[in-house]
Amino acid sequence: MSCRRSEALAFSLVTEINHAMARLVDIWDSIGIMEEQRVERMQTVKKHIDGLLHSMIMEEETLRHRIRTDIISSQKQLDTLCLELTVEPYKFEEDLTVLQLEKNLRCHVDSLLKEKNERLSELSDLKKQDEELCVTLCATPYYIPSGSVPSRTQLQELREHVEKLGKEKESRVKVFSGLREDIRTLMDEMGHEPESSLERESICPDTDIFLLTHDNIKALKLLLSQLKMKKETLVSARDKLKERATSLWNRLSCPEPEGEVFREAAMSTLSDDIRRWRGCVENLEKLQMARLEEVVDKVRQEILILWDKCMCGPEQREPFNVHFCDNHYTEELLSLHDTELLRMMAFYEAAQPILEDLEKWKRNWALFQEFERKAADPNRFSNRGGSLLKESKDRAKVQKLLPKLEEELKGHVEEWEKNKGSFFLVQGQRIMDFISSQWEEHRLLKDKEKNERMTKKTEISQFKTPTKRPLGATYTTPNKIKKRSKTTEASSAPRVPLQDFNSDKKLVPMSYSAFTSELSKKANSDAVFNSTVRDML
Known part of the structure; x- marks a missing residue:
């Protein structure tokens, strides 16, 4: 459509020139201008038209050259921008006119230039922030080569x-x-x-x-x-x-x-x-x-209280007794007492958990002994109020708790002795030896009570009034009596009591479990349980 318009426009231009020349010829004819003058005037017209057309052609040629130059320049600039901005090279459509190609190149170059400027501007701002932060934090700035487009x-x-x-x-x-x-x-x-x-x-x-x-x-x-x-x-x-x-x-x-x-x-x-x-x-x-004397006496009272709290035995108190009994009151004596007081306070503070565990064991040990005493009381079965059942449950609870307390106490003491490098003494004994001695005393007391009961029972049986013989009963013959008396004299030889028999045995540390295992053993048929057997046979 555009080609037809341009062709029509060109045809119209030629027609108008022909009409203009025809009109000039008519004017010249009416004037009477001769042929030579007409030629001269027509040459003038031709010269003007040729000059105008030539001028226009030159301008258009220049334009065409400039566009081609711009295309080459824009293409180079575009390639450079693509390289700087690290983007893919621009691919143009085929069958584009020179003007379309130049326009597309120019638009794309402008777009990349704008992006380049934006990147450089953002880089400048970010680098400024980065430098300030790095100076404040003594950090290393982010490296981007200078003069390059990021x-x-x-x-x-x-x-x-x-x-x-x-x-x-x-x-x-x-x-x-x-x-x-x-x-x-x-x-x-x-x-x-x-x-x-x-x-x-x-x-x-x-x-x-x-x-x-x-x-x-x-x-x-x-x-x-x-x-x-x-x-x-x-x-x-x-x-x-x-x-x-x-x-x-x-x-x-x-x-x-x-x-x-x-x-x-x-x-x-x-x-x-x-x-x-x-x-x-x-x-x-x-x-x-x-007021030195009064003060020393008060310090001594405080030391005594701490000794008792820490269950210090005579051997543990002995090193300080020489100062404790010194009546020559001096500043040095007070200083010695203060040192001992501070030492005992520090020991009590460090040993308080173990002492509290030991005190808990002693309370339960006292309950256990009380239950043992009640168990030996024959009158306890006359109870009808249900307290016997409660007593049985409490006793089982204490019997179960005692070994657990002993194990915990043993572990705490072993840890103490390992850390301190010294024994933890109670009444001059190591704690587990102290507990074992309590069990041993309890065992001996039980043996003593048992022997006393058997002795009493034997005495009662010896002095019991003989019963009358039933009517018609026969008497034992003298021979039998004599034979029996000999057997009795042979078997009634004095025997050694249990305490005397075991007196040469070494005392073995005992715990609750060991105590109960001893009770569960069967008695030996040949064992002598108490001293009364010498009078029984």
């Missing part, structure tokens, strides 16, 4: 890198703020004045004074740890002074002062408290020296 992948990685550093900065800022706040609080609580540059910088209000590096975080954590240890030391020193002051007040029977100087003010620091309590202790120690 790829989409590089930009994405740089974004992620910057985002990661941003989160890391937030995390470290939080850690730094927390550490500095804790350090500042500890210093305020202790009344500690900054001594090193690190301590001064850690409480400085300027938040940018510290680079958020791992080394600085470690340094602040170490400082915080040191301050915590110092606080613990100060608290321990203050508590010891308070404990010492309280002990001295109790020893000296002095009322605790109520003045402001002895009250812990809300805003006071640990250093202030220590100075206050140290002064109090010094004054009380001066008063103590003036």
Whole structure:
């Protein structure tokens, strides 16, 4: 359609030129211009038309050349941009005119230039953020060669890198703020004045004074740890002074002062408290020296209480008895008593779990003995109120609990002795020996009670009144009587009692399980159970 319009337009142009020339000829004819002049004028017209057409042709040729040049230039620029931006080369459609090709190339180049500028702009912003964060965190910047256009992948990685550093900065800022706040609080609580540059910088209000590096975080954590240890030391020193002051007040029977100087003010620091309590202790120690004999006696009472609580035997008390009985009251004697008191307090505190376990065993041991006593009481079967059943259940419970308590106690004691490298003594004995001795005493007591019952039974049977012989009964012949009396004299020879028979045997440690196993054994037919058998046969 466009070709037909251009052809029609060209035909119309030729027609108009022909009409114009015909009109000029008519004008010349009417004027009477001669042929030579007509030729001259027609040459002038031709010259004007040729010049115009030539000029137009030259302009169009120039345009065509420029378009081709632009195509070549745009193609090169496009190739370069594709290479810089690491994108696939642009593939054009076939059968495109020069103008369409130039336009497509130009549009695509503009699009890639725009993307290039956007990438470079984003790179500039991200690199700036990255550099700032890396300086703050002492991290390594993300590397992109200078002068190059970043790829989409590089930009994405740089974004992620910057985002990661941003989160890391937030995390470290939080850690730094927390550490500095804790350090500042500890210093305020202790009344500690900054001594090193690190301590001064850690409480400085300027938040940018510290680079958020791992080394600085470690340094602040170490400082915080040191301050915590110092606080613990100060608290321990203050508590010891308070404990010492309280002990001295109790020893000296002095009322605790109520003045402001002895009250812990809300805003006071640990250093202030220590100075206050140290002064109090010094004054009380001066008063103590003036009342030395009374104080030493009170310390001795405290030591006695702890000895009893720890179940110390005579051998354990013996090393200190020389000082305990010393009546020459001196400051050195008081110091020795204080040392012994502190030693026993420390021992009691460390050994309290074992002593509590032992006390629990003793309570159940007492219950077990009580149940054993009741079991031997013949009058207990007269009960009709159901307490006998309850007693049986409680007894079974105690019998089951005792071995368990002994095993737990044994394990705790073995662990103690392994850690301390020394025996845990109770009344001068190792705990399991002490428990075994209790079982052995119980066994001997049971044997004694059994022998007493058998002796009593034998005595009753010997002195029992003979029953009358039934009417018509026959008497034993003298020969039989004589024979029986001989047999009796032979078998009534004195025998050794059980205690005497076993007196040369070595005492074997016993537990509840061993005790019950002994009871379950069958008696030997030849065994002598008590001393009364010598009078029975």
